[in-house]
Amino acid sequence: MPAAARPSATLTIDLDAIAANYRLLRERLGEGTACGAVVKADAYGLGADRVAPALAAAGCRDFFVATADEAIVLRQLFRRQNITAAVYVFLGPDPGGTKELIAYELTPALNDRRQIEDWAKAARAADRALDAIIHVDTGMSRLGLQPKEATWLGANAKALEDVNVRAVMSHLACADDPDDPTNMEQLARFIETRALLPAAPASLANSAGILLGPEYHFQIVRPGIALYGGNPLIHDNNIFSQVISIKSFIAQVRDVDTGQAVGYGATHRAAGPTRIATVPVGYADGYLRSLSNHAAASLGGVRVPVVGRVSMDLITLDVTAAPPDLCHPGCTVELIGDTITLDDLAAAGGTISYEILTRLGPRLRRTYAGGQGA
Ligand SMILES: *Cc1c(COP(=O)(O)O)cnc(C)c1O
Numbered sequence: 001m002p003a004a005a006r007p008s009a010t011l012t013i014d015l016d017a018i019a020a021n022y023r024l025l026r027e028r029l030g031e032g033t034a035c036g037a038v039v040k041a042d043a044y045g046l047g048a049d050r051v052a053p054a055l056a057a058a059g060c061r062d063f064f065v066a067t068a069d070e071a072i073v074l075r076q077l078f079r080r081q082n083i084t085a086a087v088y089v090f091l092g093p094d095p096g097g098t099k100e101l102i103a104y105e106l107t108p109a110l111n112d113r114r115q116i117e118d119w120a121k122a123a124r125a126a127d128r129a130l131d132a133i134i135h136v137d138t139g140m141s142r143l144g145l146q147p148k149e150a151t152w153l154g155a156n157a158k159a160l161e162d163v164n165v166r167a168v169m170s171h172l173a174c175a176d177d178p179d180d181p182t183n184m185e186q187l188a189r190f191i192e193t194r195a196l197l198p199a200a201p202a203s204l205a206n207s208a209g210i211l212l213g214p215e216y217h218f219q220i221v222r223p224g225i226a227l228y229g230g231n232p233l234i235h236d237n238n239i240f241s242q243v244i245s246i247k248s249f250i251a252q253v254r255d256v257d258t259g260q261a262v263g264y265g266a267t268h269r270a271a272g273p274t275r276i277a278t279v280p281v282g283y284a285d286g287y288l289r290s291l292s293n294h295a296a297a298s299l300g301g302v303r304v305p306v307v308g309r310v311s312m313d314l315i316t317l318d319v320t321a322a323p324p325d326l327c328h329p330g331c332t333v334e335l336i337g338d339t340i341t342l343d344d345l346a347a348a349g350g351t352i353s354y355e356i357l358t359r360l361g362p363r364l365r366r367t368y369a370g371g372q373g374a
Helices: 015-027 040-043 046-055 068-080 093-101 113-126 148-154 183-198 207-211 340-347 351-358
Strands: 011-013 063-064 086-089 107-110 130-135 164-167 245-247 252-256 275-278 296-299 303-307 315-320 332-336 365-369
Touching: 011 015, 015 046, 040 046, 040 068, 040 351, 046 063, 046 068, 046 252, 063 068, 068 086, 068 093, 107 113, 107 164, 113 130, 113 148, 113 164, 148 183, 183 340, 275 332, 275 340, 303 315, 315 365, 340 351
Parallel strands: 011 365, 063 086, 086 107, 107 130, 130 164
Antiparallel strands: 011 245, 245 332, 252 275, 275 315, 296 303, 296 332
16 A cells, blocks of 8 residues: 555444444333434444444434434435434424425424424424424423423423424433432433323433433433443443444654653653654544543553643654564554543543544544445
């Protein structure tokens, strides 16, 4: 391969691992519960155009995104590929956007009284009932009907005359910690609020919510991070398969003397004679600057620390203790993979797997493993 064709780093996305994670989630659910998939933010940065069809092939028929733009792109893809599935939009309709939602057969969440009234009006104008989700706030204080609005809706069933309520949903704030009492409080509030509204299927659980147990499952669940290999729980071992790996290579190796500085700001100084390997990945690739002096990479399974600042295009590793035959220019460096998991890297950077995934940069060369026809 000519040198110019070599990518500075490769992001490999294992579509079979995503399908396996989907099946593992589904195994936890009873007969009456459908397993949807959250593919917002381009399937958490992994490419909705590849991930959503792989999930559809695994049996998923309910796809959730954040915005109308994301939903339109997904519907267009599904139409091209003859995939029949519901596409839900968490953010709901804005006043000027109802026609597009209808044209692309999208199902908005209705998050407040205004959205309910706008959607009902759009239905009357279209002269047919339109599908929607009613989102109720049970403790996130972010999106969804506030208690007052839920009470209003309960007393004004007419407001939903022209709306097919496909689900009543809410979202859990603390499901990543099963011991947090907020979970049971939100569950109780959800059951109470749902009883005010017209009978409809219900949806409460994200990935972590599914693991809280069957009383959180209702009729449809909305996992995201578990599909992509992140651990939904903060204290437990990850039961989901790793989906991504990021590999780069050593561009240069140098020996530095005791006291010599490494990188911007001279934040690291060699404690003794040190061998430094430079790798062409940086914060422009989503390798966060907060990983400076905190993360580790792997050379053939041997962990080596990131020393000095992460810069835009480069990181520096202390490879003094690694086997010399793994530390030549051109040797492969694993940044995420078998040795360094997605969650390891997120923890080292003081963040969560979701943020690592959704910040992976365009310079990484994406390759897909598995999937249909593989
Ligand atoms: C993002 C999101 C999810 C998925 O959450 P995970 O923790 O990734 O499983 C589910 N529901 C809503 C409303 C969301 O915004």
